[in-house]
Amino acid sequence: ENITTIEQMEADNAMLKQNACAVCAETYDDRVKAQSPHCKFGEGGICCKNCSMGPCRITAKAPRGICGADAHAIAARNYLRSVAAGTSSHSDHAREILHVLRNASPEGNYKIRDEQKLLSLAKEWEVPTEGRDIYDIARDVADIGLMEFGKPEGTQRFVSRATPERQKVWAEQGILPRAIDREVVTAMHMTHMGNTADAEFLVRQGLRTSIANGWGGSMLGTEVTDILFGTPTVRTTEGNLGVLEKDMVNIVVHGHDPVFSEMVVTAAEVKELTDYAKTKGAKGINIVGLCCTANEVAMRHGVRMAGNFLQQENAILTGVVEMMCVDIQCIFPALPQLAECFHTKFVTSSPIARIPGATHIEFKPETAFQQAKDIVKMAVDNYQNREASKVCIPPSKKNAVVGYPTEQIIKHLDGVTNSHVDELGSYKPAIDAIKAGVLRGAVAIVGCNNPRVRPDYSHFEIMKELLQNDILIVATGCAAQVATKAGLLNYDAKYYCGAGLRRVCELVHIPPILHMGACVDISRMMLLATGIAKDWGVDTTQIPVVGCAPEWMSEKAVSIANYVVSTGLDVYLGIEPQVSGSAQMMELITEGTRKITGAGYIINTDPHELVKNILAGIEAKRTALGI
Ligand code: SF4
Ligand code: FE2
Structure with a gap:
């Protein structure tokens, strides 16, 4: 009742479209029409222009490019290039912020707002802090962070935050990321004309490059943003x-x-x-x-x-x-x-x-x-x-409760830990609720809007159905804003939840969808899943927690989906990645990665079917854990 429906949101859009027509302005939906139908070769990922003998397009009559690359090699190379671009975007964003931290000063434009977070990162990286000026410590921390981009040897520092089992998987599979720039450059090199043509190895490099994002660039971005501007609170x-x-x-x-x-x-x-x-x-x-x-x-x-x-x-x-x-x-x-x-x-x-x-x-x-x-x-x-x-302002707006980084979630859980001090700062209360079945699991809903589907609709439907099924949702990016617009980022949204989730929301005093931040903050979600897995005593791939991107569209999203899979969490996609022209690539992204990381994609363009897939996936994880 106290919710803005998709129909209302669409009525607002229609009203604004009239305003556009009145001034003869073009909007994205006009361009969608002009671009339809989309190029089939592009859609399937089987157009290659990596050299000027081409471009080459794969058809039944022409199954190989001039160099001999087949559909699988071409689709995989294009896919890896998307991962590289996505990793670059998040990481370059982080690098800019690291430079700001490096030059922060008490007299300057940018100061340090979260000294505690800076000190704990300094400790993690063994930067001396005793008796030192906070801005000197900041400079040292920034220098180490900046080295993560181009250090000549070693792997990403934040990898050590993952579960021990995860670190072992990454090491054994040869996908522990080296310097961030190195992984991106290697991806570009591998996809240059005349290098790797075996799709599996391109997918493997995609995983490695993406970990350099999720457990490298993005995580650096989130940490340093918190240090400079403060760790968010409710x-x-x-x-x-x-x-x-x-x-x-x-x-x-x-x-x-x-x-x-x-x-x-x-x-x-x-x-x-x-x-x-x-x-x-x-x-x-x-x-x-x-x-x-x-x-x-x-x-x-x-x-x-x-x-x-x-x-x-x-x-x-x-x-x-x-x-x-x-x-x-x-x-x-x-x-x-x-x-x-x-x-x-x-x-x-x-x-x-x-x-x-x-x-x-x-x-x-x-x-x-x-x-x-x-x-x-x-x-x-x-x-x-x-x-x-x-002037034409649609009146629609909703109250929203935002600001749930892992630190804030822990604070709420501490509030219900009535017993011992040694249990504070843990995810135990949440784990107990999952074990008891009061909560079935958690889903991270992330990503963009995409006019390939009815915008916002999939997000909205998936969120409502998951809440009814006692699934706690954490959200970031544009997905979090659908929840905002709908009015689901509210304590009152508990009325849309199943009895179990509602009880948890009341007890812990949280809305059923927790707003964890921007897309770069999906790194927070990786730490949340890791924290839960560690306190449970299992690996991330075992817990009933999954990712879902109903309307993703950007190359950043491709990189994110890869690092979530690398972390061992299944990713449910509402938009098909552009590799369908290669049966081998479709197999690799849905099943093949399971042999490498224990997780993969489940793709379904029907949101209601996707929810069924998610619920089945979560129940299967529960069964495997014996709960
Ligand atoms: Fe064609 Fe091979 Fe050149 Fe790609 S790399 S454009 S498939 S010849
Ligand atoms: Fe974003």
Whole structure:
């Protein structure tokens, strides 16, 4: 009842589509039509352009490329290149943040907000801390972190956080990741014309490259972001386009890297600027987030979330966005052109995400705060250009409780541990609930939106059905924002749960879907699964916990899915990876990896069928554990 249905969300979209038509603006659904039907060779992963003898396309009549590569080699090479690109994206994001940590200072723009987390990482990496200045320690930690990208020997440090069984599997299978850059470069090298043509070895390198992401780049990104901006704690916020305000200066921060958005959020609170907004006739400045930047600032500041990936155009279509400023990843190149149909200023900030038609203001850590203030002032100055006739804000919004990193989950579990101090800080209460069957298991729902399916629908249906079946959900990225928009990130959402899960939610005082952060924070989920497995005394592949990406679309998602499988957790996909032109590759990603890591993909484009698959998978894990 107290939920926003998919039909309501779609009605909002339709309303905004009218606004687009009124100004003759094109949106993604127009381009979907123009691109349909999709290229069959691309869809099946059997088009190769890795050398200029090609491009070569595999058909029944032409089963090999000019060099002799078959469908399996071509599909596997394309797939590995996606993993490499995804690993690069998360890792490069992390590297930027490490540089910010390296240059953090008490007088500078960026300070250390979570000293405890820095000290514990220093301890893990054997950096001396006794009697040292915190910023000196930070520099040493950052230097070690930066070496993870290019160290000449050794493997990723965070691998030692995995279960001992997992580490053994990775070592025995030869997929322990070396330096992050090395794995990406090796992947690119292997897929160069005239190298590996055996699909299995390309898949193996995909696993290794992905572990360099999940247990390397992404984990570094999450750790260092927490150190610089604070480890998230529980906060109440709101989500969906209704968070845009008619009588305020609206600024949307969009992308993934919080280094930029943190400063914009801080600048928007400066009294001088809010006063300035009032002189322009606005009631104040309203900062909202979009995509993973939204998750980052919501978890740390309670900044409200305007929406997920496929709402980026909708935000502009409301006609009330004075400025959209973006950092990196998942930003439609269509946005500057769309912004031109309105008064919206579109600002890019990163040298690696340049888009024609945007105002580019290159963001520098040394001048960050001043730049952020200038940007906010620019938005305020734009308020007077808003055209009343183009304004259309769908009123939909919901309350959301966000901010559940592993530290916060442990805190809640400690709250119900009534006995001994030595039991504090463990997942034992959750394990007991799973063993007793009160909870059947947990599912991590992650990923993007994808117009190949009815957007948001699969997420929504899968979430509702899992809750009814006493499955606790942890969510990140755009999946978490579907839950936000629907109103499922609430204590009240317990009424959608089975009796067991409802009891757990009441006892532990949590919503049934825990918002763990951005896509880069899927590393937190790996640590959660690892923590549960360790306290259980088993390996991650044995626990009734799985991953699910109903609407994934990016290369980052391919890399993530690979590291989740590498961690021993099955991944349920609602969108088929682009390898279907090779029967061998389909076999390798669904079954073949099981022999390597103990896990694989289960693919089903029907969300209701996918739920059945998930429930069967979880029950099978339980049976194997004898519970
Ligand atoms: Fe064709 Fe082989 Fe060149 Fe690919 S690498 S384009 S299959 S000749
Ligand atoms: Fe994301």
